[in-house]
Amino acid sequence: xxxxxxxxxxxxxxxxxxxxxxxxxxxxxxxxxxxxxxxxxxxxxxxxxxxxxxxxxxxxxxxxxxxxxxxxxxxxxxxxxxxxxxxxxxxxxxxxxxxxxxxxxxxxxxxxxxxxxxxxxxxxxxxxxxxxxxxxxxxxxxxxxxxxxxxxxxxxxxxxxxxxxxxxxxxxxxxxxxxxxxxxxxxxxxxxxxxxxxxxxxxxxxxxxxxxxxxxxxxxxxxxxxxxxxxxxxxxxxxxxxxxxxxxxxxxxxxxxxxxxxxxxxxxxxxxxxxxxxxxxxxxxxxxxxxxxxxxxxxxxxxxxxxxxxxxxxxxxxxxxxxxxxxxxxxxxxxxxxxxx
Amino acid sequence: xxxxxxxxxxxxxxxxxxxxxxxxxxxxxxxxxxxxxxxxxxxxxxxxxxxxxxxxxxxxxxxxxxxxxxxxxxxxxxxxxxxxxxxxxxxxxxxxxxxxxxxxxxxxxxxxxxxxxxxxxxxxxxxxxxxxxxxxxxxxxxxxxxxxxxxxxxxxxxxxxxxxxxxxxxxxxxxxxxxxxxxxxxxxxxxxxxxxxxxxxxxxxxxxxx
Numbered sequence: 001x002x003x004x005x006x007x008x009x010x011x012x013x014x015x016x017x018x019x020x021x022x023x024x025x026x027x028x029x030x031x032x033x034x035x036x037x038x039x040x041x042x043x044x045x046x047x048x049x050x051x052x053x054x055x056x057x058x059x060x061x062x063x064x065x066x067x068x069x070x071x072x073x074x075x076x077x078x079x080x081x082x083x084x085x086x087x088x089x090x091x092x093x094x095x096x097x098x099x100x101x102x103x104x105x106x107x108x109x110x111x112x113x114x115x116x117x118x119x120x121x122x123x124x125x126x127x128x129x130x131x132x133x134x135x136x137x138x139x140x141x142x143x144x145x146x147x148x149x150x151x152x153x154x155x156x157x158x159x160x161x162x163x164x165x166x167x168x169x170x171x172x173x174x175x176x177x178x179x180x181x182x183x184x185x186x187x188x189x190x191x192x193x194x195x196x197x198x199x200x201x202x203x204x205x206x207x208x209x210x211x212x213x214x215x216x217x218x219x220x221x222x223x224x225x226x227x228x229x230x231x232x233x234x235x236x237x238x239x240x241x242x243x244x245x246x247x248x249x250x251x252x253x254x255x256x257x258x259x260x261x262x263x264x265x266x267x268x269x270x271x272x273x274x275x276x277x278x279x280x281x282x283x284x285x286x287x288x289x290x291x292x293x294x295x296x297x298x299x300x301x302x303x304x305x306x307x308x309x310x311x312x313x314x315x316x317x318x319x320x321x322x323x324x325x326x327x328x329x330x331x332x333x334x335x336x337x338x339x340x341x
Numbered sequence: 342x343x344x345x346x347x348x349x350x351x352x353x354x355x356x357x358x359x360x361x362x363x364x365x366x367x368x369x370x371x372x373x374x375x376x377x378x379x380x381x382x383x384x385x386x387x388x389x390x391x392x393x394x395x396x397x398x399x400x401x402x403x404x405x406x407x408x409x410x411x412x413x414x415x416x417x418x419x420x421x422x423x424x425x426x427x428x429x430x431x432x433x434x435x436x437x438x439x440x441x442x443x444x445x446x447x448x449x450x451x452x453x454x455x456x457x458x459x460x461x462x463x464x465x466x467x468x469x470x471x472x473x474x475x476x477x478x479x480x481x482x483x484x485x486x487x488x489x490x491x492x493x494x495x496x497x498x499x500x501x502x503x504x505x506x507x508x509x510x511x512x513x514x515x516x517x518x519x520x521x522x523x524x525x526x527x528x529x530x531x532x533x534x535x536x537x538x539x540x541x542x543x544x545x546x547x548x549x550x551x
Binding site: 240244252 | 346347348349370371372373374376377380381460461482484494
């Protein structure tokens with residue numbers, strides 16, 4: 001006989017590490033009941049942390065209400081509140097954390113602090129069915145290759161300076177592109193690159209297992225200002241170099257760990273060229289290639305809620321008085337007892 | 342005969358002008374566009390023998406390079422006869438083990454003193470010849486750097502290699518490595534690097550449990 005769902009069988013997750021404010025409700029068996037989101041879009045330039053945080057504070061009530069409404073549950077039905085505790089932008093993290101603390105205290109339910117990078121991997125596994133992948137997580141704030149080993153998600157390679165998404169964004173802004181809702185800079189660069197014809201050499205920087213994108217960005221911006229090349233060709237060359245670097249490091253991790261799956265996630269995961277490169281190495285190593293769908297590859301509340309559930313079920317909770325945000329919380333600092341292996 | 346299939350290059354044991362040689366080939370990568378692929382493979386084929394040569398200048402035994410074929414991204418080098426340090430270290434007597442570790446530390450010190458970061462310091466990349474010489478191989482991940490950070494990461498890898506493959510003797514072996522290292526680079530520098538290694542460990546990236 002099936003038990004009636006107890007109050008503890010829903011988790012509310014709040015994501016607010018950068019420009020997205022997301023709230024989701026998930027059941028403990030992994031069903032996404034709602035995944036609401038509001039993104040801060042700067043008028044010009046990159047994300048201003050304080051402005052983004054102001055946006056989050058303004059929309060928090062609305063997004064929370066939307067998440068409850070879509071899920072069809074009442075706040076009292078929530079058994080656990082999870083929030084992104086880091087890494088991310090301080091003011092943004094604090095806004096989400098404040099909302100999470102208030103809710104958990106008001107509802108008198110446990111609070112769980114979730115690592116944003118772990119959450120990307122966990123939701124990726126949930127929605128693609130991957131079990132034990134080598135993950136390439138590429139976004140505007142993060143660039144890393146990770147695989148699980150002895151209790152933690154290890155970092156096999158990462159950027160030494162800026163994230164690959166950041167590199168693409170800055171280039172696009174320098175080139176005078178303007179992003180719109182639904183058409184981020186990455187998509188604009190990808191579209192132009194598809195019309196590129198000539199490859200222009202750019203610095204390719206892989207140091208051991210780690211990557212560097214700052215020199216590549218400087219070089220491509222210089223070429224842009226020289227105005228000797230077509231923008232389409234620059235986009236093509238930038239993508240080819242940046243993505244080849246990512247693929248090389250991912251392949252090395254794959255060869256080293258001998259895992260059978262490659263998981264691609266983060267905002268840059270939507271890029272078809274990057275997908276096709278990773279598909280090639282996955283095939284060469286007899287691994288299954290999984291791309292996380294956009295809704296769950298971009299920052300979202302569902303990933304926080306799901307990871308919150310996993311942690312909660314391993315008896316990991318966070319007392320409100322200790323729930324400080326951790327701006328530089330590394331993926332491999334997180335003990336993840338819920339993962340087998 | 343293929344003896345090692347790596348992510349970046351394959352190693353073959355071959356006969357070449359009546360010699361047993363190692364052939365290191367960087368095969369084309371299908372995911373890269375040909376222009377970029379050729380550039381990367383040829384650059385690395387040029388770079389690796391250069392750094393192997395620099396290591397010799399620093400007084401660290403490395404394989405002799407016989408031929409570099411840039412177009413084919415192929416390096417033909419000496420097959421170093423001997424045993425991987427990995428295979429022998431555990432079976433050595435405590436004195437021999439410490440002497441060898443000390444010696445290895447001295448060699449790493451020479452590399453670092455000359456601005457060479459090996460990038461993959463494990464006991465399987467060190468060959469002990471029948472004449473008692475230690476030869477460093479596989480400079481595929483090497484780089485030129487004098488930064489404290491890169492030296493720290495390099496030696497930390499060595500420490501990790503001891504912990505995973507020679508865990509029963511890891512502590513004493515690494516201490517002996519640092520003694521040998523210190524004799525070459527000086528106590529002050531060795532102290533700085535040790536402090537750096539501790540910082541790297543605290544960052545969590547390389548920690549197994551804490």
